[in-house]
Every structure is written in structure tokens, then in C-alpha cells.
Amino acid sequence: MKIGIVGGGFMGLVLAHEISKTDATVKVFESDSQLGGLATHYDYGSFIWDKYYHVILPTDDHLVGLIKDLGLETELEWRRSMTGYYVNKKFYPFSSSKDFLFFKPLNIIDKMKLAFTIFYGSKINDRKKLEKITVKDWLIKLGGKRTYQKFWSPLLIAKLGDSHERVSAVFIWTYIKRLFQARSSAAQKEHMGYVKGGYKTVFDQLQKALKEKNSTIHLNTGVDKINSGQNGGIEITYNGKTEHFDKVIFTAPLNVLEKVSDPKLVTVSKNKQSVEYLGVLCMALVTNKPLTPYYVLNLADEEVPFTGVIGMSSLVDIEQTGGKYITYFPKYVTANHKYWSKNDQELESIFLEGVSNLYTDFDEKDVVSTHMHKAFKVQPLQVLNYSEIIPKTQTNHPDFFVVNTSQFVNDTLNNNSVVNHVKEFMVDFKKELLQANK
Ligand SMILES: Cc1cc2nc3c(=O)[nH]c(=O)nc-3n(C[C@H](O)[C@H](O)[C@H](O)COP(=O)(O)OP(=O)(O)OC[C@H]3O[C@@H](n4cnc5c(N)ncnc54)[C@H](O)[C@@H]3O)c2cc1C
Structure with a gap:
């Protein structure tokens, strides 16, 4: 049985790995x-x-x-990590029960409300009701305005940028479940x-x-067309060539699917309301000195x-990064944000000025290199009633998936969910492969 997979991202490769365990x-x-x-x-130069x-x-x-x-x-390393907040x-610091108790922007009542929100959120199992209320309204209802402004809003801005008040409460619910459980209970x-x-190793x-399983990967090979085969199966056209497969699985984004598939x-x-995507502009700064003790610094400051x-070097041993420190400065934006029209140099100078304003002891002489990474479509905005507007993909051919x-409806974009998604798909797909081999 010959299987074609479109897309060599994490989804495509994990899928290929699972399928290659069969015949x-x-x-x-x-x-x-x-x-x-x-x-x-x-390639950051020295690492x-x-x-x-x-x-x-x-x-x-x-x-x-x-x-x-x-x-x-x-090769898997676990490290103590720290979260920080930049308020007023x-x-x-916001990484331990002690930090929580000494977190000055909130008073004791706010903290009790915050603890209640996290506890309550982690116990909810049904997202349906949460889809109908904005994250802001839900968090203020449970924890009050100040808790929202000083604690939740910076965290939401770090993840969603200016669009943070448009998402439903499902976003923070999935976040609470994933992140707050990451604290070791002891x-x-x-x-x-x-x-x-890094992920290169994986x-x-x-x-x-x-x-080892005689499966192959073809780089620089964009799929131009996907059609049904004349006598069953699926045909893929790439580099002017057409190849037949028994089954094909598509893992790239939906806009590509609509472009290449028959x-x-x-x-x-x-739906009438189309899904809006967030992109990311992310400056990676390589320096000779550490910039931040926190893996994540949540900040709500319009001037930044x-x-x-993201202080990657607060987590990763510096021999992993050639003895240098790497810090990422992401900005999540929608497609119409003015920053998309700026070139890398302009963006780097805006971001570097922001770094200087945030860290008063930052000296540009310590910068080894700056790198501006951009991805236009990263994750859908989970607005109100998102599960109803999400495009439903229905394949009409038994050999196309x-x-x-x-x-993902109940989830944020992360690789744990990617592996789980592949596992769930494989349950039925393995049966299909067995059936086809009979
Ligand atoms: C800033 C940022 C931070 C993140 N942080 C984390 C984190 O801390 N932890 C975590 O678990 N996850 C994180 N993620 C999410 C993680 O990166 C994604 O879950 C994962 O990369 C999704 O993989 P994918 O294969 O589904 O999609 P993609 O990575 O988008 O892969 C799709 C692939 O299809 C290819 N393709 C497109 N068109 C064609 C075509 N016509 N023919 C052939 N190939 C095609 C593309 O080139 C691409 O390689 C982060 C993501 C971003 C952007």
C-alpha cells in the first residue's frame, strides 16, 4: 500500500511515522x-x-x-521555569505560591477570586456554554475587573495581541487546563x-x-494538484509530474487544500462568518548576556x-545555543495590521527600541544578531460560537483524507494536540489499511 502525505510539518511527519509502522x-x-x-x-550563525x-x-x-x-x-531535559509579569x-515573578502571595498588583480578595477562577475553570468539562461568552466578560464575571486588567489581560495579549478581547472563554479555559496543570503538584x-x-532533533x-521503513521525504516539492485516480486511489501532481497513490492524506492549511485539490x-x-487568522511577527534576539530570568513575560503595555x-535561554542550557542567549519577542497580529507592510529592518528597529525601553540595562553592544521571523497564518481566532463557523471538511473520496x-475546536495550537490528533485518526485508518490489504 502506497500512501502520499501532503505537508512535512509536525502533523505530516508524525502521521508518516505512525503509518510507516504498518506495512x-x-x-x-x-x-x-x-x-x-x-x-x-x-541557523542563527553559531548555533x-x-x-x-x-x-x-x-x-x-x-x-x-x-x-x-x-x-x-x-535527550529530553526538564527545567524549572519562571513566568513573569510586567504591570505598571x-x-x-509569578511562578510559585509565594510569588502569588506577594504579587502586588492584586490585593488579597483579587487573589482569592483569581484562585477560584483557575480552580473553577480547570473543573469545567463542557466548552459549549463558554463559546457564548467573551473571555473578558467570563473572566470579569468570575474574578472581577482588577484581576482581569492586572493578571488575565497581559496573559491574553501575549497570546493574541490586540484581538484578545474578541475570543470566547474557550480560549482561556483550554489554556488554564494545559498550563496550570503543568505546575508540579508537590x-x-x-x-x-x-x-x-531543539525540534530539529525530533x-x-x-x-x-x-x-528505515523505506518511506521517503521530498523537499522543495510543493503539491500542485490532487485528483481522484482513474481506477481508484488518488493522483498527486508535483513538479509537472503525476503520481498515483492508494491513499492520500492532506495536512497543510485549508487555503492550500482549496487551491490544490479537485x-x-x-x-x-x-459559513457567512469566515474564520479569521492570527499571524505572528517574531524577533529572535541573540545576545552575549541574558536578558530575562523568565521563560514567559506577560506584558500589557501599549508602548511596548x-x-x-520568551526567554528561551532561561530554560535551555546555553551550550545548546553556542554559549549565546536567545530571546524571542513575538507580536500576534491579524492580517490587516500595519506591521505587515514594514520591511524586516524597520520592524527590527521598532522592536529593538521596545527592548531598550523595557530593559533599561539593555546595551545594543551585547547584541550578536537579530532575526525577524514572520508567519502570516498561525492560528484561527476562536471568536464567539467558533465551533459553528469553523469550516467543516468533508472528503468525498474513500481514499482521500x-x-x-x-x-482543532477545543484546543490551542500545540504539538501535544497534533500527536493526539494523529493518534485518533490512526484508529480508523489502521482498520482501513487492514481491510484494503485483505
Ligand atoms: C510562535 C509559535 C510558537 C509556538 N509554540 C509552541 C509551543 O511552545 N509548544 C507547542 O507544542 N507548539 C507550539 N507551536 C505550535 C506548533 O508549531 C504547531 O502545532 C505545529 O508546527 C503545527 O504543525 P502542522 O504540521 O500542523 O502545520 P505546519 O507547521 O503549518 O505544516 C504544514 C506544512 O505543509 C507545507 N505545505 C504547504 N503547502 C504545501 C503544498 N502545496 N505541498 C506540500 N507541502 C505544503 C508547509 O510548508 C508546512 O511545512 C508554536 C507555533 C508558533 C507559530
Whole structure:
């Protein structure tokens, strides 16, 4: 059985890995010159690390399971990590029960309300009601205005930028469930993980495992067309060539699906209200000195041009990054944001000025290099009643499948969910493969 997979991001590769454990052989098509999609790596000069920041949480059971399955357990490092807040021009740690007690922007009543919101949120199992209320209204209803302004709003801005008040309460509910469970219950302290060498190590190992199973990966090979085969199966056209597959699985974004697949193969239901995507502009700053003790700094300050600070080197040992420190400055924006019309140099100077204003001891002489990364469509905005406007993808051919992150309804975009999504897909797909082999 010959299976074609469109997209060599994390979804495509994990899928290829699972399928290659059966008797089937897999061919992966990736339009870019390297694997990984949003989780790909980047050459920072003296070291290679993730293009965008990635972290593994202790609750990422599916992802950790995959890492072990790939034989990379010894490469997985867990470290104590810290979260910080920047409120009223001051930095506050927010990583332990002690930090919580001494967090000055909130008074004792606010803190009780905050603790209640987190406890209450973590116990909710049905998202339906939460879809009908904005995150702001829900958080203010449970925890009051000041808790929202001083605690939740910076956290939401770090994740969603200016659009943070348009999402439903589902967003923060999934976040509470994923992140707050990451604190080890014994110590009530955060722990986060990474794989030595970054996600490149994971992709290299996936690639190696595929090779051992005679499966292949084709880089610089964008799929131009997907059609049904004349006598069953599916045909893929790439580089002017057409190849037949018994089954094809599409993992790239929906706009690509609509462009390349024969409309008879798949119906993407459209609603009056279309899904709006957030993109990210992210400056990676390599420095000779550390900038921040926090893995995440949540900030709500309109004068700061980015929406958060990710101190990767507060987590990752610096020998992993050539003895240098790497800090990411993301800004999440919608498609019409003015920053998209600026070139990298203009953006870098805006962001660097923001860094100087935020960290008064920052000296540009310590900068080794700056890198502006941009991704136009990263995640859908989970607005009110999102599950009703999300396009439903219905494939009309028994040998064509769509498995991508646009199908996440109850989830934020993360790789633990990607692995889980693949696992759920494989339950029926394995049965189909068995049936087809009979
Ligand atoms: C700033 C940022 C921070 C993040 N932080 C974390 C984190 O801390 N932890 C975490 O778990 N996750 C994190 N994520 C999410 C993680 O990166 C995604 O879950 C993951 O990359 C999604 O993989 P995917 O394969 O579904 O999609 P993509 O990565 O988008 O892969 C799709 C692939 O399809 C390819 N493609 C497109 N068109 C074609 C075509 N016509 N033919 C062939 N190939 C095509 C693309 O080039 C791409 O490689 C983060 C993401 C971002 C952007």
C-alpha cells in the first residue's frame, strides 16, 4: 500500500511515522527546503535552534510518548521555569505560591477570586456554554475587573495581541487546563521541557525512522494538484509530474487544500462568518548576556511593540545555543495590521527600541544578531460560537483524507494536540489499511 502525505510539518511527519509502522510505505511532500513547517529550525550563525519558540509541558503526555517512541528520552531535559509579569512598568515573578502571595498588583480578595477562577475553570468539562461568552466578560464575571486588567489581560495579549478581547472563554479555559496543570503538584512550581538540539532533533529522528521503513521525504516539492485516480486511489501532481497513490492524506492549511485539490474530492463548508487568522511577527534576539530570568513575560503595555517576551535561554542550557542567549519577542497580529507592510529592518528597529525601553540595562553592544521571523497564518481566532463557523471538511473520496490543525475546536495550537490528533485518526485508518490489504 502506497500512501502520499501532503505537508512535512509536525502533523505530516508524525502521521508518516505512525503509518510507516504498518506495512504501508509513505511518501511525504514538503514545499519548503526543510522539514518542520511552523516547528522548523533556523541557523542563527553559531548555533541552530527553533525558528519560533517551542516548549514541552509535563502534561504533554502524547508528545512525550512520541519522543520516547523515537528513542529520544535521554535527550529530553526538564527545567524549572519562571513566568513573569510586567504591570505598571514593574516586573513581578509569578511562578510559585509565594510569588502569588506577594504579587502586588492584586490585593488579597483579587487573589482569592483569581484562585477560584483557575480552580473553577480547570473543573469545567463542557466548552459549549463558554463559546457564548467573551473571555473578558467570563473572566470579569468570575474574578472581577482588577484581576482581569492586572493578571488575565497581559496573559491574553501575549497570546493574541490586540484581538484578545474578541475570543470566547474557550480560549482561556483550554489554556488554564494545559498550563496550570503543568505546575508540579508537590512543589507548585513550573517545570518545562525541551529536546536537546531543539525540534530539529525530533525531525531528524522522524526522518531517520522513516528511512528505515523505506518511506521517503521530498523537499522543495510543493503539491500542485490532487485528483481522484482513474481506477481508484488518488493522483498527486508535483513538479509537472503525476503520481498515483492508494491513499492520500492532506495536512497543510485549508487555503492550500482549496487551491490544490479537485473540488469534487472535498467539500469545505463555508459559513457567512469566515474564520479569521492570527499571524505572528517574531524577533529572535541573540545576545552575549541574558536578558530575562523568565521563560514567559506577560506584558500589557501599549508602548511596548511586542506582546510578550520568551526567554528561551532561561530554560535551555546555553551550550545548546553556542554559549549565546536567545530571546524571542513575538507580536500576534491579524492580517490587516500595519506591521505587515514594514520591511524586516524597520520592524527590527521598532522592536529593538521596545527592548531598550523595557530593559533599561539593555546595551545594543551585547547584541550578536537579530532575526525577524514572520508567519502570516498561525492560528484561527476562536471568536464567539467558533465551533459553528469553523469550516467543516468533508472528503468525498474513500481514499482521500484531511488531517490538519484547522480541525482543532477545543484546543490551542500545540504539538501535544497534533500527536493526539494523529493518534485518533490512526484508529480508523489502521482498520482501513487492514481491510484494503485483505
Ligand atoms: C510562535 C509559535 C510558537 C509556538 N509554540 C509552541 C509551543 O511552545 N509548544 C507547542 O507544542 N507548539 C507550539 N507551536 C505550535 C506548533 O508549531 C504547531 O502545532 C505545529 O508546527 C503545527 O504543525 P502542522 O504540521 O500542523 O502545520 P505546519 O507547521 O503549518 O505544516 C504544514 C506544512 O505543509 C507545507 N505545505 C504547504 N503547502 C504545501 C503544498 N502545496 N505541498 C506540500 N507541502 C505544503 C508547509 O510548508 C508546512 O511545512 C508554536 C507555533 C508558533 C507559530
